[in-house]
Amino acid sequence: MSQQPLLEIAGLKVTFGRGAASADAVAGVDLTVAPGEVLGIVGESGSGKSVTMLAAMGLTPKSARIGGSVRFRGQELVGMPQKGLRAIRGARMAMIFQDPLTSLNPVLTIGAQVAEALRLHNPGLSRKAAMARAVELLALVSIPEPERRVRQYPHEFSGGMRQRAMIAMAVANSPDLLIADEPTTALDVTVQAQIMEVLKELRERLGIGLVLITHDLGVVAGAADRIAVMYGGRVVEQGKVDDVFYRSRHPYTRGLLASIPKLDVRQERLQPIEGAPPSLTSRPSGCPFHPRCPLAEARCSSEEPLLRQVGAVETRCHFAERLDDPEGGIVVPFDKAPARKAVGP
Amino acid sequence: MQQYILRRLLMMPLLLLGVVTVAFFLSHVTKGDPLSSVVSERQMNNKVVVEAARKRWGLDRSLPDQYRIYLGNLVTGDLGTSFRTKRGVGEDIADRLPATLELVVAAMIVGTGCGIGLGVLAAHKRNEAADHGARFFALIGSSIPVFWSGLILLYLFSVQLGWLPGAGRLDARTAAPPFVTGMFTVDALIAGDLQTFLQALGHLILPAFVLGWAVMGIISRLVRASMLDVLNQDYVLTARAKGAAELRVLLHHALRNALIPTLTIIGYSFAYLITGAVLTEAIFSWPGIGSYAVESARALDYPAIVGVTIIGALAFLLANLVTDVAYALANPKIKLG
Ligand SMILES: Nc1ncnc2c1ncn2[C@@H]1O[C@H](COP(=O)(O)OP(=O)(O)O)[C@@H](O)[C@H]1O
Numbered sequence: 001m002s003q004q005p006l007l008e009i010a011g012l013k014v015t016f017g018r019g020a021a022s023a024d025a026v027a028g029v030d031l032t033v034a035p036g037e038v039l040g041i042v043g044e045s046g047s048g049k050s051v052t053m054l055a056a057m058g059l060t061p062k063s064a065r066i067g068g069s070v071r072f073r074g075q076e077l078v079g080m081p082q083k084g085l086r087a088i089r090g091a092r093m094a095m096i097f098q099d100p101l102t103s104l105n106p107v108l109t110i111g112a113q114v115a116e117a118l119r120l121h122n123p124g125l126s127r128k129a130a131m132a133r134a135v136e137l138l139a140l141v142s143i144p145e146p147e148r149r150v151r152q153y154p155h156e157f158s159g160g161m162r163q164r165a166m167i168a169m170a171v172a173n174s175p176d177l178l179i180a181d182e183p184t185t186a187l188d189v190t191v192q193a194q195i196m197e198v199l200k201e202l203r204e205r206l207g208i209g210l211v212l213i214t215h216d217l218g219v220v221a222g223a224a225d226r227i228a229v230m231y232g233g234r235v236v237e238q239g240k241v242d243d244v245f246y247r248s249r250h251p252y253t254r255g256l257l258a259s260i261p262k263l264d265v266r267q268e269r270l271q272p273i274e275g276a277p278p279s280l281t282s283r284p285s286g287c288p289f290h291p292r293c294p295l296a297e298a299r300c301s302s303e304e305p306l307l308r309q310v311g312a313v314e315t316r317c318h319f320a321e322r323l324d325d326p327e328g329g330i331v332v333p334f335d336k337a338p339a340r341k342a343v344g345p
Numbered sequence: 346m347q348q349y350i351l352r353r354l355l356m357m358p359l360l361l362l363g364v365v366t367v368a369f370f371l372s373h374v375t376k377g378d379p380l381s382s383v384v385s386e387r388q389m390n391n392k393v394v395v396e397a398a399r400k401r402w403g404l405d406r407s408l409p410d411q412y413r414i415y416l417g418n419l420v421t422g423d424l425g426t427s428f429r430t431k432r433g434v435g436e437d438i439a440d441r442l443p444a445t446l447e448l449v450v451a452a453m454i455v456g457t458g459c460g461i462g463l464g465v466l467a468a469h470k471r472n473e474a475a476d477h478g479a480r481f482f483a484l485i486g487s488s489i490p491v492f493w494s495g496l497i498l499l500y501l502f503s504v505q506l507g508w509l510p511g512a513g514r515l516d517a518r519t520a521a522p523p524f525v526t527g528m529f530t531v532d533a534l535i536a537g538d539l540q541t542f543l544q545a546l547g548h549l550i551l552p553a554f555v556l557g558w559a560v561m562g563i564i565s566r567l568v569r570a571s572m573l574d575v576l577n578q579d580y581v582l583t584a585r586a587k588g589a590a591e592l593r594v595l596l597h598h599a600l601r602n603a604l605i606p607t608l609t610i611i612g613y614s615f616a617y618l619i620t621g622a623v624l625t626e627a628i629f630s631w632p633g634i635g636s637y638a639v640e641s642a643r644a645l646d647y648p649a650i651v652g653v654t655i656i657g658a659l660a661f662l663l664a665n666l667v668t669d670v671a672y673a674l675a676n677p678k679i680k681l682g
């Protein structure tokens with residue numbers, strides 16, 4: 001990991017709205033992804049995971065203002081003209097989304113959509129050659145009968161097959177980085193495990209760096225090298241996957257860990273911690289987590305903690321040292337395989 | 346698909362029968378004596394002449410009898426004889442149809458082409474000056490009556506500025522190109538006569554624009570709304586994430602989807618064009634079905650009126666069929682059958 005990082009996000013800020021109504025959906029995020037590494041970004045809905053990575057791709061809506069820096073293979077992307085970004089997007093850096101049904105164009109065949117990804121970045125490639133390559137790509141993500149499937153429309157595909165097609169499209173140009181935004185959230189439990197398998201396999205085969213966004217720690221447990229936990233538009237803790245699972249120093253992470261479903265308990269939606277995450281327009285002062293935090297003291301509402309190394313992890317809590325005993329008081333269930341996988345059909 | 350089209354085509358005679366019936370009886374409940382167009386004014390007091398004419402044109406029969414005879418002739422393709430021109434209504438219409446077809450097709454191209462273009466532009470530049478401009482322009486077209494915009498534009502571009510020729514299909518001294526389709530622009534091209542083509546095109550521009558402008562408003566408004574909806578869809582984000590350029594995202598990914606709900610309206614706007622053509626032709630002295638309809642109505646020429654109605658209804662039914670088929674073709678989720 002001594003080489004140059006693949007993706008280096010520093011002080012990233014994404015602001016929606018103007019003047020008094022403006023709010024930072026992303027309020028100073030630092031993240032790095034090394035080549036071939038899998039970074040899991042975890043956090044409750046609304047914590048800014050998607051907006052962070054959309055900003056990295058230059059895909060935030062016109063209404064968003066971006067601050068800070070995003071470097072991809074050393075190249076600064078913030079402020080880069082669209083033309084330059086387009087050459088990177090889909091070629092060196094690809095993204096797939098949560099709902100594969102709405103993410104595929106309903107009036108174009110799967111083959112046409114995969115072939116388009118190829119032809120956009122290889123102008124010399126003929127239509128026929130692109131289609132032939134699309135068939136290979138569908139086979140690569142284990143879609144059966146790819147020759148027949150390329151001619152079908154998204155509505156003729158099942159949810160899992162659609163997400164496979166999305167992945168095939170995203171890796172069409174062998175990118176260096178694939179961003180998967182909740183790739184399994186909209187799918188059935190059994191299909192979730194299959195999609196994770198496809199991603200893991202591709203990553204081993206193609207050496208792609210992967211950013212895996214999820215609100216479910218169970219999903220990243222068996223897949224990620226490192227984990228960043230986001231809350232209120234910030235990274236509140238990050239470290240190697242084992243360190244975050246075993247040696248977390250942040251009460252929010254511990255709350256998330258405690259809420260991973262046990263092997264024998266079926267839980268549909270995770271309700272990690274009492275209370276709801278702050279809305280974009282009413283972020284609390286100081287530490288954004290303090291209203292829900294069991295450890296909170298007066299200092300937490302006035303002074304925002306900095307991200308600092310405590311033990312094995314980087315964490316953003318004034319009282320991180322009090323959490324030195326991982327098992328102390330908080331149950332940390334741990335099973336390296338995604339816990340949900342056990343909840344079979 | 347073929348089966349569906351066939352079924353729809355087989356339904357058409359039935360629908361047309363309904364149209365014929367309504368048109369036939371409606372045209373006969375109007376006051377006024379159609380004989381006034383058959384018999385000269387001087388002879389109207391001559392009982393013998395009037396009676397002979399009445400008999401000659403079948404007006405001495407009861408209305409149901411007339412209806413039965415008319416339908417019988419219609420089945421053989423005979424639309425009857427015009428009181429006014431004393432020619433077969435079918436012939437009259439065949440003579441006039443190409444002019445109207447040329448006008449309506451040109452108006453359709455102007456209306457849908459500009460309507461879609463303005464709608465896409467407005468959605469892309471949402472709430473910016475271009476959006477307001479496009480919407481204002483389209484709104485004017487759909488709110489000003491055709492005869493009003495027609496007169497103003499004719500006065501401005503033809504009389505005042507002299508940029509475009511005035512009424513009619515060609516300049517007075519130009520001969521029509523050799524007949525192939527009856528549409529002068531097309532025939533001139535077939536004959537390789539560029540000068541006549543340009544002249545015919547020049548004459549076509551204003552009426553086609555006036556008529557097209559009227560439907561542009563509806564179409565652009567729908568395309569804009571539909572585009573705004575589509576541009577928020579995830580697959581548009583996917584297209585951008587692939588590295589597609591903005592124009593490709595707009596036209597290849599978004600517009601294809603946005604047009605599906607709009608297609609139906611484009612079909613209906615065709616009906617609007619048919620009625621709008623009547624007024625436009627009157628203003629621009631365009632010798633088509635529309636002006637024929639106006640002349641026939643003035644003369645209480647029943648056979649001609651009913652004949653024109655049938656042709657209009659037929660055009661409308663065909664346009665709807667084409668719309669439905671296009672809708673199915675554009676939407677892979679729909680299988681007609
Ligand atoms: N286009 C937008 N306009 C305004 N606010 C937005 C927009 N997109 C996202 N947000 C806000 O930014 C915050 C972070 O959203 P997001 O990154 O999607 O969260 P998540 O962690 O669930 O992916 C949320 O509060 C959301 O409401």
Ligand SMILES: [Mg+2]
Nearest residue numbers: 049050051181
């Ligand atoms: Mg999200």
